Amino acid sequence: MKTLKISLFLIAMPLMIFAQNYRYKEVAPIKIGIVGGYNLSRITNSQPSYTIENYSGYSLGASALWRAWDKFGVQSDLIFSRQGYGYNEYGTNDGFLVSSYAYLTPSVNYQPVPWASFFAGMQFGILLKANCGCGNTDYQSTITHHFNKFDYGLNGGVEFTSKAIAEGFVMGLKYYMGLSNIVNESNSQNEDELPITLPSFSTRNSVMNFYIGYRF
Template identity: 30%
Template sequence: MSIRLQVINNRKTKLLETMKKITNRLLTGLGIASLLFFFSPQVTAQSDNPGPRIGIKGGLNFSQFFVDQPTVEDENIKVGLHFGIFTKIPISSFMAFQPELLYSNTGSKVAYGGTEVGSLLGIREGEVRYNLNYIQLPLAFSVNLGPVNIHAGPYLSYLVSANVKNLRTSDLTTTNTIDLNNDDFNKIDYGLVGGIGFDLRNVTIGARYNYGLREVGREGLAANLTNRSRNSVAQLYLGFGF
């Protein structure tokens, strides 16, 4: 029992450390955005009726699963990419609807320890990297305060591909690999997005957080390895509107 409590405490500590890392990355990105905003000579406030906008955007993903599994010894952020198109449709002088269509790469890097419980679930000691690639449809509503926008809303994603790779196994053999693919993970994911951005004429820059509401693993080994995991993704983005 004491060992399990220690594992739980270690997981809580790791979770707090990871959230601090994500927060620091977001704050760094927002700091850069703020400097660009305040020192750019081209900054202008939005007009009362800016009209619909369409554009392209892309940036970095910082994702992690937060696996609720006592065999997990360590879990690290995976850096990925997202890119796609967006449109901004005014609803009023200060509010707009902003649907997007994005390709988004998420996942995590997880180290598992060898335990009797883990072996019964098919979990071996080793380190595994998860790569999940989605087509994502965020449907955000934004409040525009001059060139600053605060946005939030739901998102819906479809899993187009999944790649799970052993980075390290206890016996270091090439035959002892994890064989998981798209069918082992839920094809549909949904959740919430929220963030802040700055519009510098035709350029938009900002940070966003995606919180998944559906478990990643579907059944069997994938469900055991990613027990109760949901997509958790912090994003930094840059976009160009037309």
């Protein structure tokens, strides 16, 4: 219940800024563009018999920024994110999971100086596909139905602009902390046919994203 209240509050903040913007000043232009970058991802939690390793992936999508006030604004990305994790079971390098999500990231943006801004907000995602690989082989299997379709959590980070490179160029660092369990427990009971060992504990997505982009 507490998580739901926080989520609703963070969603309502951009709407409040929009309302104040319409009431007190001329509407600021919305800057749109594209962003892409590198993901360093994993899942939270582990056990002595099931340890987690990082996975390298990527992100690509569209970005929008509305500077509603001089220093405050609202930004949101619609991105495709390829992420996952590797795991060791009983000290043996057993496999990895690669998951593809479509994420929407409504956030509040604060720009204290012309060349840098901070942002924080919610992140909502839909799982498109989940593949797994086993051991050191090239064998892969689709196991999407063993994972929950929806994912949500919090995101925050810092973004830099450089007019010396190009007007509208951005470079940033963002962290996503998932709040929902990614494994569909009702579909993970029968693991005899699975080529990957699913975690038997509650686990969430964790993604560090380094990105560059351009808004015009």
